[in-house]
Each structure stands twice: as structure tokens, then as C-alpha cells.
Amino acid sequence: xxxxxxxxxxxxxxxxxxxxxxxxxxxxxxxxxxxxxxxxxxxxxxxxxxxxxxxxxxxxxxxxxxxxxxxxxxxxxxxxxxxxxxxxxxxxxxxxxxxxxxxxxxxxxxxxxxxxxxxxxxxxxxxxxxxxxxxxxxxxxxxxxxxxxxxxxxxxxxxxxxxxxxxxxxxxxxxxxxxxxxxxxxxxxxxxxxxxxxxxxxxxxxxxxxxxxxxxxxxxxxxxxxxxxxxxxxxxxxxxxxxxxxxxxxxxxxxxxxxxxxxxxxxxxxxxxxxxxxxxxxxxxxxxxxxxxxxxxxxxxxxxxxxxxxxxxxxxxxxxxxxxxxxxxxxxxxxxxxxxxxxxxxxxxxxxxxxxxxxxxxxxxxxxxxxxxxxxxxxxxxxxxxxxxxxxxxxxxxxxxxxxxxxxxxxxxxxxxxxxxxx
Amino acid sequence: xxxxxxxxxxxxxxxxxxxxxxxxxxxxxxxxxxxxxxxxxxxxxxxxxxxxxxxxxxxxxxxxxxxxxxxxxxxxxxxxxxxxxxxxxxxxxxxxxxxxxxxxxxxxxxxxxxxxxxxxxxxxxxxxxxxxxxxxxxxxxxxxxxxxxxxxxxxxxxx
Numbered sequence: 001x002x003x004x005x006x007x008x009x010x011x012x013x014x015x016x017x018x019x020x021x022x023x024x025x026x027x028x029x030x031x032x033x034x035x036x037x038x039x040x041x042x043x044x045x046x047x048x049x050x051x052x053x054x055x056x057x058x059x060x061x062x063x064x065x066x067x068x069x070x071x072x073x074x075x076x077x078x079x080x081x082x083x084x085x086x087x088x089x090x091x092x093x094x095x096x097x098x099x100x101x102x103x104x105x106x107x108x109x110x111x112x113x114x115x116x117x118x119x120x121x122x123x124x125x126x127x128x129x130x131x132x133x134x135x136x137x138x139x140x141x142x143x144x145x146x147x148x149x150x151x152x153x154x155x156x157x158x159x160x161x162x163x164x165x166x167x168x169x170x171x172x173x174x175x176x177x178x179x180x181x182x183x184x185x186x187x188x189x190x191x192x193x194x195x196x197x198x199x200x201x202x203x204x205x206x207x208x209x210x211x212x213x214x215x216x217x218x219x220x221x222x223x224x225x226x227x228x229x230x231x232x233x234x235x236x237x238x239x240x241x242x243x244x245x246x247x248x249x250x251x252x253x254x255x256x257x258x259x260x261x262x263x264x265x266x267x268x269x270x271x272x273x274x275x276x277x278x279x280x281x282x283x284x285x286x287x288x289x290x291x292x293x294x295x296x297x298x299x300x301x302x303x304x305x306x307x308x309x310x311x312x313x314x315x316x317x318x319x320x321x322x323x324x325x326x327x328x329x330x331x332x333x334x335x336x337x338x339x340x341x342x343x344x345x346x347x348x349x350x351x352x353x354x355x356x357x358x359x360x361x362x363x364x365x366x367x368x369x370x371x372x373x374x375x376x377x378x379x380x381x382x383x384x385x386x387x388x389x390x391x392x393x394x395x396x397x398x399x400x401x402x403x404x405x406x407x408x409x410x411x412x413x414x415x416x417x418x419x420x421x422x423x
Numbered sequence: 424x425x426x427x428x429x430x431x432x433x434x435x436x437x438x439x440x441x442x443x444x445x446x447x448x449x450x451x452x453x454x455x456x457x458x459x460x461x462x463x464x465x466x467x468x469x470x471x472x473x474x475x476x477x478x479x480x481x482x483x484x485x486x487x488x489x490x491x492x493x494x495x496x497x498x499x500x501x502x503x504x505x506x507x508x509x510x511x512x513x514x515x516x517x518x519x520x521x522x523x524x525x526x527x528x529x530x531x532x533x534x535x536x537x538x539x540x541x542x543x544x545x546x547x548x549x550x551x552x553x554x555x556x557x558x559x560x561x562x563x564x565x566x567x568x569x570x571x572x573x574x575x576x577x578x579x580x581x582x
Contacts, residue, residue, distance in 0.1 A: 077441075089505035089544040127489050128501075128545050130558045163439045168448050168487035171543060185444035185473075187486045203441055244549060246507035252549035288506055288544075320548070326510050334509045338543060344486075 002232055004220035005213065005240060006256040009100040015135045018142040021103040027148060029222040030107055033114065034156040037222075039070070042115040046218065048226035050238040055083055055174075055211030056287065056315045057392075058304045067198035068116040068206045078118040079207040081183065082109055082215055084125040084132070085167055085174040088287035089338055090320040093242035093254050094212040098125070098132035101216075102139035106162065108218035110148060113160045116208055121162040124179055127169045136164050171342035175391050176209045178344065189346040190391035213242055235260030235303035243302060245271035247321030248278045254318065260303040266319070267298070279324040282407060286315020288335050289396025291403035292322070312403070328411040332404045333361040339397035350394035353384045357401065364415040374412055377405060425468050429453055433472055443473040447483055451490050459499075460491040488542065496531040496538040498576050501555040504541040507548035512565075516552045517541075519566045523573065536577060 008016060008024045021027070033042055047062025069075065082105060086094040097104060109121050125133055140162060143149045151159045170188055172178040177191035180202050201207025217239055221229045229238040237259055243266050244254035250272035257266065263285065267273065274280050282294045285302065291312035293300065300310045307314045322331060340354035357380045360373050381402040384394035405412060425433075432453050437446040450469045451461055458465065461484060463477075470480040484490045491499075502520060504513055517528070520539055524532050531538040547553045550562035554569075561572055 086546050087544055090507050090548050091544070092546045092548050095546050126546070128542075128555065128560075130560070166449070166452070168452060169489035169543070170487050182448070183445060184442065185440075185447040185475075185483060187483055246548035246551065247510050254549065284506075318548070320506055320510070323510075331506060331510065334504075334506050338505055342543060 001258065002228075003240060003256045004224075004229075004232070005097060005104070005216050005242060006100075008104075009096070013100065015099065015139075016101045016103060018103060018139070018146060021101065025223060026103055026219075027107055027146075029219040030110055030148060031154060033111055033222055034154050034158060039115045039117055042111065042222065045226050046115070046221060049217075049221045049229040050226075050233075050236070051214065051217050051221065051229070052237050052304060053211055054213035054217075054241070054317070056088065056289070056313070058314060061210070061214055064198065064210075065112070065116055065208060067196065068208060069199065070117065074117070075205050077120050077205055078116055079202045079205060080109060080113040080116065080118040080121040081179065081202065081207060081209045082121070082123045082212055083174060083176070083179060083209050084123055084129070084212045085179065086129070086212070087126055087169075087171045087174050088289065088316050088318075089335070090246055090284060091244075091287045091316040091318045092246075093244055093316065093318055095129060095132060096242070096254055097212060097216055098129060099135060102132070102136045103143065104216045104219060105136075105212055106139055106143050106149070108215035109162060110153070110160055111218045111222055112208065112210065112215055114158055116206070118206075118208070119159055119161065121160060122183060122202075123162065123164045124173070124183060125164060125166050126173075127167050133164065133166055140164060170344075171338075172344045172391075172393065175393065178391065179209060180207065187344065189344045190393075192390065233259040233303075235301060235305070237304055241302065241317050243270070244318035245321060246318070247283070248275045248323040248326070249273065249321055250275055260301040260306070262299050262301050263293070263319070264298040266302065267321070271321075274321075274323060280321065281324050281326075281328070282322045284315075284320040284322075284400055285312050286317050286319070288320070288338065289392075289399055290315040291399045292407055293403075294407050312399070327365070328404055328408040329361060329364055329415060332401055333358060333365060335400050336361060336397060339393060343393060347390045347394075349384045350389050350397075353380050354394060354397060356380065357384075357397075364412065367415075367417065369415040369417050371416060371418060373416060374405065374409075377401060377412075381405075425454065425465060425472075426457070429457060430472065433469065437473060444475050444479075447473050447475060447480055448487065448490075451480075451484055451487075455491060459497075460494050466492075494531075496535050498536060498556050499538045499540060501540055501542035501545070503543075503545040503547075503551065503553045505544035505548075507544075508551035508553055511551040513552050516554070516564050516566070516569060519569055523570065537573070 051061040172188040173182045178188035182188040241259045336358045345351040381398040433450040436449040437443040470477040552564045553562045
């Protein structure tokens with residue numbers, strides 16, 4: 001099977017330099033596009049490939065790009081930003097490409113920028129990825145030297161400047177509009193939408209923010225065509241997906257598989273099932289901010305539509321497995337503490353609701369559970385549900401909680417102290 | 424006072440953006456690289472270089488987990504406390520580190536060698552528990568491995 005994202009990675013974990021990347025067809029797509037295709041042609045090819053965002057929200061990429069104002073009257077400069085602030089707990093996929101094949105990202109960014117006629121780009125990298133920062137820096141220098149970046153790329157008349165921005169550690173920077181504020185040197189609070197970044201983003205100019213994995217699909221799509229890309233998938237949407245598993249499984253890791261591979265195949269064939277002595281209870285399919293799925297869902301296909309139909313979200317596609325010896329309530333408390341800490345504090349439901357939620361959960365674990373606590377937790381899931389907050393942080397935080405209350409209710413109930421002298 | 428080198432590097436970063444303020448996180452990190460933390464004096468100097476008020480810069484500095492506005496030790500230990508590492512034994516590693524170093528989370532050892540901080544997901548969840556010491560990432564931790572790593576930082580020459 002073709003693996004456009006990881007097929008060329010070196011087995012020893014070292015990085016493909018420019019020459020190595022070119023030997024496996026790197027920058028062929030860029031040469032072809034700049035010579036033969038208009039931005040509208042590229043947009044059509046990417047739209048036809050049914051590539052959807054790999055960062056969590058799953059928005060169709062071609063459609064996102066189509067909102068950017070084009071033509072001579074469009075505001076300038078336009079920006080393209082790679083969201084490499086991978087910080088969703090349980091997620092470790094972008095690191096693999098950033099460390100192993102940064103040119104795949106860079107070529108994808110030049111092609112994407114060409115499509116929306118952006119002239120300036122940033123790679124927004126999380127602080128912790130030190131090795132990636134080193135390797136991206138070197139790759140950018142190589143690309144500039146070779147004339148793939150900078151003014152008049154390969155004599156095409158098109159120019160694109162690309163710069164690495166390393167952040168200083170805050171989950172909110174991964175949120176699209178929070179990231180834009182961070183890039184402007186402000187606190188990474190989210191912005192009200194509309195206007196959407198495609199129209200008014202970085203410094204008030206049209207901006208596309210796209211996850212690393214998404215951008216890394218663009219060069220392979222343009223090299224091989226939309227039909228090839230659709231053929232890689234076992235789902236209605238195109239391509240492969242980076243899937244991963246962490247928790248008490250035999251072989252945790254990350255693998256590139258056809259989009260729409262079942263949970264069972266990933267869990268049993270790739271991660272080799274549960275470790276000796278541990279039983280499977282459930283999993284978060286795509287990072288900390290997705291609803292739990294359980295045994296009944298093992299044959300669900302890991303694609304956007306199927307996971308949603310099962311009551312959760314594909315999210316980042318990296319699963320966190322809950323075993324029978326890990327406390328469900330403890331795990332949910334860990335998640336809610338993370339979200340409470342990383343909340344930017346901009347809107348009230350999130351700033352106050354998340355610490356409140358964490359306190360109730362902590363009370364349960366410390367033997368202070370009171371009748372009504374589960375109802376209070378359920379109220380939080382409604383108060384912080386979609387539409388009540390500025391951004392998706394709090395609604396995302398409620399997903400593991402609401403589903404844990406549904407599937408593992410007895411774990412919560414047995415922590416409620418019903419004796420009257422305890423009240 | 425910021426050194427000439429720090430000033431030059433900050434100006435070079437600012438040149439990558441249409442507005443100098445956009446380089447402020449990079450600037451804070453450049454200063455932190457030299458001094459381990461960002462003092463009020465340095466904050467004011469950076470703000471002046473980037474055409475910001477010190478208050479605006481401080482609001483950004485305090486937003487980030489990894490800009491330190493208080494002195495830290497020679498080596499900052501960032502112990503991942505997010506969900507996968509928690510499942511894989513974070514609490515045991517935390518207890519061991521606290522006992523070994525004789526500090527609570529957020530504190531610096533009396534010899535100034537280590538500061539122990541909890542950190543959100545380090546993005547290496549298939550090999551937890553994980554921590555960083557300075558710029559180095561360490562994974563699949565157990566108590567013995569932690570002792571071995573700390574010894575290396577205590578006696579860098581291997582003595």
C-alpha cells in the first residue's frame with residue numbers, strides 16, 4: 001500500500017535531507033504545478049481529492065481554501081500558517097513527520113500558499129519539539145538555497161517566504177484564532193468568528209491555518225492526482241491517516257493506514273492488543289477532547305463520518321486506551337485538570353466551569369462525593385457545550401466527561417457517599 | 424542589561440514579522456536562554472526594543488507555561504502529567520522525583536541544580552512516562568532510569 005506521509009521515512013529515525021527527499025520524488029509536484037497549473041487548477045485537484053483537516057475538526061481542505069479572496073483586488077499580504085503546535089494530550093503524530101521529513105511539510109506549504117496566492121508563511125511549532133525545530137531550520141535553509149523558497153521560485157514569478165516560529169507552551173495556541181493572536185505576539189485568546197481567518201486572519205489579512213498532517217498530503221496529491229488519493233482510502237474521504245495508540249497495550253505507536261481502518265485492526269493488529277493482565281474498557285479515539293468509545297464500537301471505521309455516527313469524533317486519530325486497572329474517574333479528572341489549566345480564561349463558562357468540574361471529580365476520588373454530584377457534572381457538560389463558549393476548548397473538555405458518565409456510570413456512582421452523616 | 428548579542432538576535436527575529444511585537448515570545452526566549460528566567464529589568468528592556476509597554480509584554484510572558492518570571496535552577500525538569508503518561512505511571516515517577524530531589528512541584532533544590540515542574544503533554548505518548556530536562560527528552564521512565572539521568576546532570580563530567 002502507498003504511504004505518502006511515512007513511506008519515505010528512514011528506519012533509523014534520521015532526517016531526509018533535501019537530496020534524499022528529491023531522490024524519492026520530492027519537489028516534483030512543485031515543479032509541475034508552477035509550470036503547468038493555475039491556482040484554480042490546484043484548488044480543484046485538492047477539492048476532488050476529498051482531503052479533510054487532520055488536526056481535529058475535519059473541515060474539507062479545498063472548501064476552506066475557496067473562502068480566501070482571490071484576484072487583483074484581494075487584500076495583501078496573504079498568509080499560510082502550519083499548525084505544528086501539537087499539544088492535544090495523547091497525540092504524537094505530527095512529531096513523526098516534522099522530525100523525519102520536514103521537506104514534505106515545506107513542499108506542501110509552498111503548494112498550498114501558491115493556491116491561495118499567499119506570499120508569507122509561518123510554521124508555528126510547539127516549544128517541546130526541539131529536534132523538529134533543528135531539522136526544520138536546516139530544511140528551510142536548504143529550500144532557500146535551492147530556490148524553492150524566496151523570490152521568484154524556480155523562475156515562475158511566484159514568491160513565498162517561510163519562517164519557523166517556536167512557541168512557549170500553551171494548548172490554546174493550537175486553536176486556530178488563538179494561534180493567530182499568538183503569532184501576533186499577544187495572549188492566545190480565541191477571536192470571535194466571523195470574520196473567519198480566511199478573510200481576516202493574521203494582522204487582519206486573509207490567512208489559512210492548517211494542521212501539519214493535512215499540509216503534508218498536498219504534494220503527494222498533486223504528484224499522483226486526486227483519483228490516486230481517493231483510492232488510498234477505505235472511506236468516502238480521501239487518503240491515509242496517521243493513527244496511533246497509547247495506554248496499556250503491547251505495542252504502542254503510530255502508523256499510517258488507509259483512512260477508514262477499523263479501531264479493531266489498529267488496536268489488535270498494530271498495537272497487538274492489551275498487555276498481559278490488562279483488560280480493555282474503552283478508548284478516546286482522537287485525543288483528550290473526544291468522547292469515549294467502548295467494546296461495542298471496536299468495528300467502527302476510523303473516519304470522520306463513522307466515528308461521528310458512533311457518538312464521538314475522529315479528532316486527531318490517536319487513541320488513548322482505558323484499561324480495567326485504571327480509574328475512570330481518575331482519568332477524567334486528569335483530563336479536566338489539563339483543560340482547566342490550559343483554559344485561557346477569556347470566557348466565563350470555561351474559566352470557572354472547568355476548575356469546578358475538576359473539584360467535583362477530585363471530591364469523588366477523595367471520598368467526599370455527595371448525592372447530586374453526578375447531576376452537577378451533567379449540568380457542566382450542558383453549560384460548557386457547543387455554542388456557550390468562545391472556542392472549542394471547553395466543549396472538547398466535556399466530551400470525555402459526558403461519555404464517561406454514560407458508559408461508566410457505576411464507577412462514578414459508587415463514589416457517592418449516601419450516608420446521612422457524611423453530607 | 425541585555426547583551427549586544429541578545430539585542431541583535433531580538434532585532435533579527437523582529438525582522439521576520441510585519442509588526443515587531445510579533446517577535447516578543449522569541450525575544451523572551453532569547454533572554455531566558457541566557458539568564459534562565461526573565462526579570463522585571465529584562466522585561467522592560469525587551470518591551471522597549473519591540474515597541475510594547477512592559478505591562479503588555481508581561482501579559483504575554485505570564486500566559487506561557489515556559490516563560491519563567493521567577494528564577495529557576497540550572498536544569499528545569501518538565502515532567503509530563505497528561506493522560507497517557509498518567510496511565511503509564513506518572514504519579515509514581517512524580518513521587519520518586521520529589522523524594523529524590525527533596526522538593527515539591529514548582530520548587531528548586533537548595534543547591535540550585537534542579538527545578539521540578541509538571542508539564543502538559545510532551546507529544547511522546549507511546550513512550551510514557553516522559554520528561555524533559557532542559558532541551559533533552561527522556562522516555563519510558565522508571566525510578567532507576569530517573570536516578571541515572573539526574574546523576575548525569577549532577578556530575579556532567581561523569582566524575
